Amino acid sequence: xxxxxxxxxxxxxxxxxxxxxxxxxxxxxxxxxxxxxxxxxxxxxxxxxxxxxxxxxxxxxxxxxxxxxxxxxxxxxxxxxxxxxxxxxxxxxxxxxxxxxxxxxxxxxxxxxxxxxxxxxxx
Numbered sequence: 001x002x003x004x005x006x007x008x009x010x011x012x013x014x015x016x017x018x019x020x021x022x023x024x025x026x027x028x029x030x031x032x033x034x035x036x037x038x039x040x041x042x043x044x045x046x047x048x049x050x051x052x053x054x055x056x057x058x059x060x061x062x063x064x065x066x067x068x069x070x071x072x073x074x075x076x077x078x079x080x081x082x083x084x085x086x087x088x089x090x091x092x093x094x095x096x097x098x099x100x101x102x103x104x105x106x107x108x109x110x111x112x113x114x115x116x117x118x119x120x121x122x123x
Contacts, residue, residue, distance in 0.1 A: 004105075005061050009052035009068045010116035011044030022048035023116040024055050030119045031055065039086075045070040046090035048116065049077060053097050053104065065105040069117055074108040 008025040020036040022044060036047060049068060056064045068074055075081030076091055083091045098104070111117055 005056070005064045007052045007056055007061075007064055007066050008109075008114055008116040009045075009048040009066060010114050010120055011041070011046070011048035011070075012120055013039060013041050013044050016041045017043075020044040020047065021120060022051055023119040024048060024052045025115040025119060026052075026055055026059070026061075030116070032119060042070070042072065043086060043090070045073040046087065046094070049073055049106070050090065050094055050097065053094065056104065057097070062101075065107055067107050067109045067114065069109055069111045069114040071108050074106050077106045 005026065009022070011020060011022040013020045017038060017040045019034075020039045020043060021032065021034040022036065024031045031051075033051070036044070045068065049066060052066045072081060076083045076087050077094060
């Protein structure tokens with residue numbers, strides 16, 4: 001049995017609200033996108049989660065766990081925390097990408113364990 005692929009995601013903005021950036025790390029490869037427009041750190045975290053799902057889909061990965069350090073976004077994506085404001089639209093985008101497929105596992109991890117967050121840190 002193959003191991004479940006871990007995909008790390010993180011988003012941020014400087015200042016908050018401000019210019020958004022995201023990172024996704026999968027299989028030792030880091031993908032960083034900057035200049036994603038103006039938004040909040042919550043927007044950036046959602047954009048990172050959505051990008052992590054898109055990366056998994058583009059690589060044909062089915063058995064994945066998406067790992068991020070935003071407890072709020074992880075909870076909202078899993079349906080255990082109610083979405084408010086722009087989170088509603090971000091969750092709808094995420095669910096539309098999932099479609100009829102089983103929802104991927106999404107887990108909260110500490111900031112120091114998030115490879116995507118570490119990739120964004122040096123900036």
